[in-house]
Amino acid sequence: QVQLVESGGGLVKPGGSLRLSCAVSGFTFNDHYMSWIRQAPGKGLEWLSYSSSGGIYRNYADSVRGRFTISRDSANNSLLLQMTSLTVEDTAVYYCARQTLKGAAFDYWGQGTVVTVSS
Amino acid sequence: TVMTQSPDTLSVSPGERATLSCRASQNIGSNLAWYQQKVGQAPRLLIYDVSTRATGIPARFSGSGSGTEFTLTISSLQSEDFAVYYCQHYYKWPPITFGQGTRLDIK
Numbered sequence: 693q694v695q696l697v698e699s700g701g702g703l704v705k706p707g708g709s710l711r712l713s714c715a716v717s718g719f720t721f722n723d724h725y726m727s728w729i730r731q732a733p734g735k736g737l738e739w740l741s742y743s744s745s746g747g748i749y750r751n752y753a754d755s756v757r758g759r760f761t762i763s764r765d766s767a768n769n770s771l772l773l774q775m776t777s778l779t780v781e782d783t784a785v786y787y788c789a790r791q792t793l794k795g796a797a798f799d800y801w802g803q804g805t806v807v808t809v810s811s
Numbered sequence: 812t813v814m815t816q817s818p819d820t821l822s823v824s825p826g827e828r829a830t831l832s833c834r835a836s837q838n839i840g841s842n843l844a845w846y847q848q849k850v851g852q853a854p855r856l857l858i859y860d861v862s863t864r865a866t867g868i869p870a871r872f873s874g875s876g877s878g879t880e881f882t883l884t885i886s887s888l889q890s891e892d893f894a895v896y897y898c899q900h901y902y903k904w905p906p907i908t909f910g911q912g913t914r915l916d917i918k
Contacts, residue, residue, distance in 0.1 A: 727907070736897065736909055736910070736911050736912050737846075737854065737897055737899075737909040737912075738909070739905070739906060739907040739908065739909070742905060742907075751905040751906075752905075753905075753906055754906075787853055787854075792859060795842060795844075795859060795860060795901050796842075796901035796904050796907055797844035797856055797859035797860075797865075797899070797901060798844070798846075798854070798856060798899075799856045799859075799865060799866075800856075801853035801854055801855070802853065803852075803853055804853055
């Protein structure tokens with residue numbers, strides 16, 4: 693069955709960096725676009741970034757462009773998110789999600805990993 | 812594109828019908844999805860392309876609309892349906908945006 697498992701969250705100081713990973717299984721990783729989405733405490737969902745199937749194309753929300761980098765480790769079927777220059781506003785649960793083959797709905801989600809930015 | 816959901820909170824009795832609305836700030840065609848999120852869980856895809864149910868989603872969930880006005884209807888509420896619901900557009904993405912959510916409470 694399809695599974696997405698995030699890891700790498702934790703407590704980091706403002707200005708710090710963190711790398712999140714999302715290990716996927718149960719489907720052909722490079723067939724699907726993948727995204728990172730976050731949810732600040734008590735707030736709604738915010739799309740952050742996508743990686744095209746195969747990883748050639750990527751894009752970012754304005755809120756993270758220039759600070760976050762999405763990438764794929766196809767050998768290990770993993771989606772990565774390198775986060776730098778973190779601020780308290782980046783505190784959230786971070787989800788990776790698989791996009792449908794057509795369009796950009798998110799049909800499978802991981803359980804999320806918590807990132808807390810605090811001094 | 813800004814997605815606006817209404818109401819923010821909806822109180823409905825079990826067995827009754829719930830109607831949730833989502834408005835887009837521009838014409839998004841049929842590029843709309845709905846998600847359900849329960850406390851402490853990841854969102855779950857319910858509906859995509861306005862009206863197509865995702866795998867395993869019960870028939871009591873239905874979606875309709877086009878252009879800028881969309882509706883999620885839950886025909887007969889079950890106890891497990893009380894949750895927060897989000898709409899999401901994917902018209903000429905990126906970016907992708909979600910509505911702010913509608914909380915569905917037990918009346």
